[in-house]
Amino acid sequence: MVKMKKHPFILASLTIGGLFLFFLLVVFAAGLLGTGSVVxxxxxxxxxxxxxxxxxxxxxxxxxxxxxxxxxxxxxVVRVDSPGGGVGPSQEIYAELKKLAEEKPLVISMGSVAASGGYYIAVAGERIFANPGTITGSIGVIMSFPNYQDLMGKVGIQTEVVKSGTFKDIGSSTRKFTVADRALLQEMIDDVHLQFVEAISAGRNLPLEKLQPYVDGRIFTGRQALELGLVDELGGFHDAIKYAATVVGIEDEPDLVYPEPVKMDFIDRYLQSAVSHILGVDLGLKTTSGPQYLLHNY
Structure with missing residues (x-):
């Protein structure tokens, strides 16, 4: 009779033990998947x-x-497939990557294009891989200002501007640049360009005078960039992964972790899809203004 009373307790213990083992298996499987899961x-x-x-x-x-x-x-490993973009965002990403590189190996893999701001980001890495045909370089800064003054004159439209200082309406689309406007903007562009070149000089351990002939906005293939010391090795994404794994002593096929996907609620997804379908406007598309580390006309 005593043994019969113990059976429910034994069954409960086995059930709890089985659930615990199942949970451990789930945790282990989640780790093997390497998909950015919390566990x-x-x-x-x-x-x-x-x-x-x-x-x-x-x-x-x-x-x-x-x-x-x-x-x-x-x-x-950072996979860069970008023609660049805004100066501020490019510099912020570069700065965060530099902090990461102080604590962990940071390897760059260039895709089809890693130019201008895309290259700025890349020089934060300790080793840069590029495909032979990757388009890179475009080390420069650009600002564009449309001018509608002549068109407005033809249709009889004029603008009157009241401003607090000489340069407050600099870059206006309703008047031409003055000599002073152009000098001021050029001085600013030159400083932002120098910041770019200094980051390359530090990241690639290249003297400024050696870089000078190649920082005029020209583009290079990955193979040309290798000859100039702008990248370290020709290879694809998996070559960069293999290199990173070797550096940290991972001998087997490494598990890769990607960031968690950005979540969007149903209403946002529905509205964005509807507007995009009806008007051809992408609500998720952002634009940038001001000086840009950007491959021109890309």
Whole structure:
């Protein structure tokens, strides 16, 4: 009779033990998948992606900080496929990557295009991989100002401006540049350009005088960039992953961790899809203004 009373307790214990083992298996499986899950097991390689025109740095900066703080991410590979973009966002991403590189190996993999601001970001890495045909370089700064003055005159439209200082309406589309306007803007552009060149000089360990002939906005193939010391090695994404794994001592096929996908609620998704379908306008598309590290006409 005593043994019969113990059976329910034994069954309950076995059930709890089985559930516990099942939970451990789920945790282990989540770690093996390496998809950026909160639950993660083992040493991993983080992968960040910079795609398209750089207009906002906030999301990527958060992702960089997250990867920097995750102890099981031993190295990070940044895949750059971008013609560049705004000066401010490019510099912010570069700054966060430099902080990450102080704590973990940071490897860059260039896609089809890694030019201007895309290259600015790349020089934060300790090793840069480029495909032989990657378009890179375009080391320069550009600002564009449309001028509708003649067109407005033809249709009889005029503008009257009241301003607090000589340069308050600089870049106006309703008047031509003055000599002073152009000198002021050129001085600003030259300073922003120098910041770019100094970042390359520091990141690539190249003297400014050696860089000078190649920082006039010209573009290069990956193979040409290798000859100039602007990249370290010709290779693709998987070559960069293999290199990062070797540096941190991961011998087997490394598990890759990507950032968590951005979540959008149903109403936002529906509105964006509807407007895009009816008007052909992408509500998620952002634009940038001001000086840009951008491959022109891209």
């Amino acid at each position: 993660s097991v083992g040493d991993k390689i983080g992968v960040l992606e910079v795609e398209g025109t750089i207009v906002d740095s906030r999301l990527l900066a958060e992702q960089i900080v997250t990867f920097r703080n995750r102890s099981n991410i031993k190295a990070v």
